[in-house]
Structures are given as C-alpha cells and as structure tokens.
Amino acid sequence: MERTLRSYLLPSLLYAILLEVMIAAAILYWPDFEENIDTYGDILPFESVRKMVESISETGVAAYVNLQHFYKACNVLGTAAAVFFAVGAVAGEANRGTLELWLSRPVSRTRMLLERYVAGALAMALPIYLTSATIPWLLEQVGEEMSLSGLMLIATHESLFLLVLYSLAFCISTVTSRPMPVALGLLFLTIFQFSIYLVMEWTHYSWFRLADLDDFQTILRRGHLDVSTCGPLAVGCALLLGASLYLFHRRVP
C-alpha cells in the first residue's frame, strides 16, 4: 500500500496544483468577465456554450465557478487523471513484468486490488475536494462568496462521475498488459464525448451530460445531491469494481 500511495502522490499533487492554478486564474478574472459577459455571449460559436454564459449572466458567480472549475477543469483534467491512475493499476505491472512478483506475495488478491483501487480513487478525487475547498477564500479576494457545503456537494457529484470513468479504466486494466493503447483509446473517446456535448443535436448522447452546469446548479439550488443521477453513477462504480475483482482473480501474469 505504501509503495502504491507513494507512486500516486506526485502525479496527484501536480494535478491538484494545476486545478488550483486554473481556478485561481478564473476567479481573479471574474470581475473582467462579469463586465463583458454580454459580449462573450455574442461571440461564442456553440449554442450550448452560449447557454452556459446565459446561465452565468442570470445566476452570477456560482455558475461561473461551476463552469470553470467543475465542468471545465475537473471534467477535462479529472478524466485524464482517472485514466492515468486506473489504467496502470494492473496492466502497468504486467507491462513492466512485475505482476507475478506482486501476485506471489502472501496477500489476498481482493485486498491487493482494493488497495490499488482506493489509492487511485483518492489520488483522483482528493485534489477536487481540496481545490474546491479553497474557492470561498479565492472568491473573497474579488468580493464574492459561495458556500463551502454547496461546493463539497458538487465536488462529490463530480468525483462520483469521474469514479465511473476511473472504474471503467481500472476494469480494463485487469485484463490487458498494454496500458498505453488503452489510455490513449479512452482519452480519444473522452475528447469525442466532450466534442459532441457542444453540439446541441447530439449533446444528450454525451456522458458529460451527467456532470454539466445544469447538474451543478441544481445541486446548489436544492442543497443536496441528485439521487437520480448519483445513484446510477454509484451503482455503475460498484458493478465495474465487482467486474474488476472477478477478472483479477482469473488474471495470470
């Protein structure tokens, strides 16, 4: 576990720093953005994006933060982090030839895999919580405010969404020995999903519909997680983890 945590620590830290820099820059830019919001609405190319700007115009800084931090930074960087942390979990060991050594220690396979899963999930999700927790302080610097509890709820929704992608990549990792092609394939799929989200006619086919501005604003408005979205996401994670365990028990070096 110790080696696993150490191997995830540095990438996780870099990912957290990147998220923090992005949200800090976005918040410091908020006064300028607010001033020119109508102009942005006119020049943006996609209708879906124009709708997001309209939403910001109506509801203010909260929608702006949700768009910049959760929809943009966390969805994009988080997806990359989810794939990066998951895909090497087992396939990385097989690729470097250390899988047999790993499997031959006196530890049950269930425990081995769960440790990896939890370590990677924490490495992916903790930066989201940590950077979200700094948002109220950053907003104070530009004379705005947002509740920490609302941000933590959205961070939970976002983490759960990314955890499904993480679990999918993790599950694939238990059956393959070539992490790089899998990672690239998943990242291309993600880019494709992000692209179709921007096209109004296809937007409903994008998995990013499960973690977009509408979802985040709804959570803030209601003050609790949306069970109709989070429930299936949690079930998806559980099923993929179960499949990973099943496949890992049959894995040969």
Add this chain to the structure above:
Amino acid sequence: MSVAGRPRPAHILSQTPAIRIRGLSRRFGNNQALSPMDLDVAPGEIVGLIGPNGSGKSTLLRCLTGVVKKDAGEVTVDGEDFASDGVNIRRRVTYSPGEVNTYGELTGAGHLTWLLRGRDQATHARALEVAEDLGLPTRSKVRTYSHGMKRQLLFAAAIAPAVRVRLLDEITEGLDPAMRARILDRLRADADAGAATLLSSHHFGEVDRVCDRLVFINEGKKLSEESPETIAARARGLATFEYADATAARDAHERFEAEGIDADPRDRRLLVRLGEEDPQRVLGLLLGRSDLPAPTSVVYGRLPLADLYHELYGEEAC
C-alpha cells in the same frame, strides 16, 4: 556428491509430504500446460524440476502458489489445503519467480520490505542480513543492480521467511559459479533443517549437486520421477564408450547395430544399452572382443544427467 550417489536422508522417507499434489492441471486456451499431475515432496527434501522451455515447470510452481489458478486437482502444502486464491498457501511458502523484474525505484532494503509484506519483522531483518551477507548494496536503488544482483535479492526474500516449503524457479540463473555455489549451499542447509524445496532449473550441475530427487516434465506431463536408486538402476544398464574420434565412434556404432546392440552415438561417445539381463556380463563380452573398435575409455554404472535427459527426451540438453 551428485543426486545419483546421494543416500536419501532417513527423515525424508519417514514423514508425510510437505507438498502433496493430486491431479493438478491447467489449460491455457488450446494448450494443456499441465496434464493431471501427482507429486509429493517430503520435508527436508529438494526436488528438482527438469524440462525444456515451455514444459510446464513454471506453471506447476505458479499453480501451487495461486499465481495461476488451477483448473483441477488438489494441492496440500504444509498440511494446508489450497483454498480461495491460494493466499493461505502463499503464507506458508516462499516463491521466487523465474523472471527477474523488479521495482528499480526502490532501494534493495525497500524492495525486500515490499516483497516480504505480510511477514513478521524478524523475517525482514533476516532477509536484510542474507542480502548483505551476499554482498548486495541494500541502500542503493535496485535500478543500479545487475541481473545477478536482482536474482540474489529475490533469493534473500525467498530464503528468509521461516516457512517449511520453498518454491524456487531458476533461482541461480544469471549468477557466477561462486555465487551459485553459495546459494546452493544455503539451500542445502535449509533443506537439512527441514524445509521442503521444489526447484525448477535448467542447470544440471545445480540440480545434480543439491537435489534429492528429480522430476522430468515435458509438454505438461510428468515424464519420469528419478530418485538416486532409479538413476543408479538406469546406470547399471548403460555404459558409455569413448573413442579417439567421431569416425571411430561411428564405425563402432555401425558394428554394434549389426550385432543387434542398442547404442546411441554422441560425437566421440557411444551410449550403449546393455539390456536388463546381467549387463555386466554383456559389457565383459563386448570389451573382450578384438573385432570391435577399441574404446579409449569406458564408463559403467554412472549416468550423467545430460545423458539421462537424452534418454528421456531424445534430444541433447543445452
């Protein structure tokens, strides 16, 4: 002393097996990697697994530890039946894989700690002691180690735990002769203290030196199980005639064949099968005949492992 000449220790004969395998099998797709196999290894015994590449030696060791899931069969190690994913067995054995792949970013000491996860502190200290005794720089990163040093690191982790069963796959591969001898001495001492060892190897000198018994495997099947007694019995039916050159050996081979004597030519040598009825008398008759080419030397009653391998597999050992 070689395996053929080594008397079997009394405690090997008297105790229940430390490793008991019945009907163990494993298939990978269309390839039957292990056909149903039975094998017993007694406490204090070192059993050598011999066979060409892909014969099933490593698969057998992996199935015993649960690294590869067995399809069928029963495995009992140190009185414990194989259960679940084999973690109960892995706690009772040490296993050193044939492939040497390590975490280069860890130090030698850190790597030992990683390898020995789930073992007690005394084992960690002992492993470090073994590694340092072998001359490994345990504070250096493993990426700076040579192939042989990595092999020694795996050996230190395999020999340190106070368990009664060790499963070792090519444990001395890549080591220089002096280091190989030190490792084998440790193994022998460990076995003399009661550990049962299953040792897979391609190195005849190694298995001949430390093993009490040999199991020859090919295409996933147990071809033969040889004890000092059976090797000696085989040796009594064979004689090796050595000639001045290969031409003389070929000439002798033709003459032997014409006489209906079964012989295998191997460069300057002929392995002559003397038959089961009074082989010494047959040997005397052959040597007494002046019409047959005279050998420069004759070895009787001793069967080198390379020749036994040839007998069993019909091909030269590498």
